[in-house]
Amino acid sequence: MKGILAIYRREMSSYFVSPIAYIVIGFFLVVTGYFFSNILAILIERSFMAQMQAQRFGAPPEMDVPSMVIRNFIGVIATVMLFLIPMMTMGVYAEERKRGTMEMLMTSPISEIQIVIGKYLASLTLFILMLAPTLLYYLVMSRYSEPAMPWRIVWAGYLGIFLLGALLIAIGSFISALTESQIIAGVVTFVIFLLLWVIDLGARGASTTTGEIFKYLSVLQHYDSFSQGVIDTSSIIFYVSLSIFGIFLTLRTLDSMRWRRA
Numbered sequence: 001m002k003g004i005l006a007i008y009r010r011e012m013s014s015y016f017v018s019p020i021a022y023i024v025i026g027f028f029l030v031v032t033g034y035f036f037s038n039i040l041a042i043l044i045e046r047s048f049m050a051q052m053q054a055q056r057f058g059a060p061p062e063m064d065v066p067s068m069v070i071r072n073f074i075g076v077i078a079t080v081m082l083f084l085i086p087m088m089t090m091g092v093y094a095e096e097r098k099r100g101t102m103e104m105l106m107t108s109p110i111s112e113i114q115i116v117i118g119k120y121l122a123s124l125t126l127f128i129l130m131l132a133p134t135l136l137y138y139l140v141m142s143r144y145s146e147p148a149m150p151w152r153i154v155w156a157g158y159l160g161i162f163l164l165g166a167l168l169i170a171i172g173s174f175i176s177a178l179t180e181s182q183i184i185a186g187v188v189t190f191v192i193f194l195l196l197w198v199i200d201l202g203a204r205g206a207s208t209t210t211g212e213i214f215k216y217l218s219v220l221q222h223y224d225s226f227s228q229g230v231i232d233t234s235s236i237i238f239y240v241s242l243s244i245f246g247i248f249l250t251l252r253t254l255d256s257m258r259w260r261r262a
Contacts, residue, residue: 003110007118008125011092015126024087025130028080035076036069036137043068066141067150067229074157074227077134078220081165082193088126089172090186092119093250097180112254116247120173127165131158153229160226163239167219168193170246177253196220 015021043065096105105115135158142149171192176185196219219242222235 003114004118004121007105007110007115008122011119011122012125015122020087020091021126021129024084024126028084028130029133031080032073032077032134033137035080036073036134039072039076040065040069040141043072064150066148067153069141070138070150070153070157071227073137074161077131077161078164078223079197081161081168082197083190084130085127085165085168085172086186086189086193088123089169089176089189090182091176092123092173093177093254094179094182094185098182112251116173116251116254120169120247120250123169123173124166127169128162131161131165150229153227156229156231157227159231160223160235163226163236163243164219164223167239167243167246170243170250174246174250174253177250 047065135154138149138151138154172185172189175189175192176182179185179188199218219239222232222238225232225235
């Protein structure tokens with residue numbers, strides 16, 4: 001446990017000594033703030049127009065603006081993550097290998113599993129710190145929303161975001177462990193995330209057996225239930241299992257580095 005904490009503190013200090021944490025968090029908040037304000041403005045305008053039409057032609061179904069804002073915004077966060085998480089994970093191992101500090105870690109009393117878990121938890125903490133300020137958007141909106149803010153959808157959606165982020169971080173960390181170049185790690189991670197996104201879009205309209213298999217394996221498809229306020233146990237197991245598998249692959253990569261040096 002001490003070894004994991006030592007790696008965790010080392011990684012967290014390196015994030016905030018370098019500009020990467022500030023750049024990633026700042027960019028994320030600017031982009032998400034822009035989209036949140038636009039989604040809110042568009043849906044308020046549509047709600048106002050629906051009320052005007054109701055007065056003239058009869059009452060249409062009422063628009064649940066808060067729920068619609070939450071669902072659309074959570075979808076935006078998932079898309080932004082596909083671009084930002086490669087920036088977060090590209091240097092986790094690649095920079096260590098380039099500077100030669102990875103060899104020092106491997107020869108220290110700290111085991112490979114402690115290194116992998118410590119680095120993974122640090123990346124996950126940075127992700128949570130990046131995500132947490134966006135809850136302020138809902139707190140502000142809840143003061144003026146009618147009907148009341150559906151916090152159940154908010155918490156279910158953020159659980160989905162957390163699980164999706166945990167999986168993408170595990171994938172990005174594994175790819176970073178395969179190369180000494182941050183640029184290569186970042187580009188390959190982004191390409192893989194983009195392929196996951198494209199596969200998801202193709203699987204949504206498929207009705208064949210192959211399409212159903214791709215639909216189940218789609219990391220974004222499992223995310224949809226959370227954005228609707230539904231906590232699906234099978235989706236939680238799916239994300240946790242793949243995240244553990246990504247951590248396992250990273251551990252095996254570090255083990256192979258030790259054997260090559262031997």
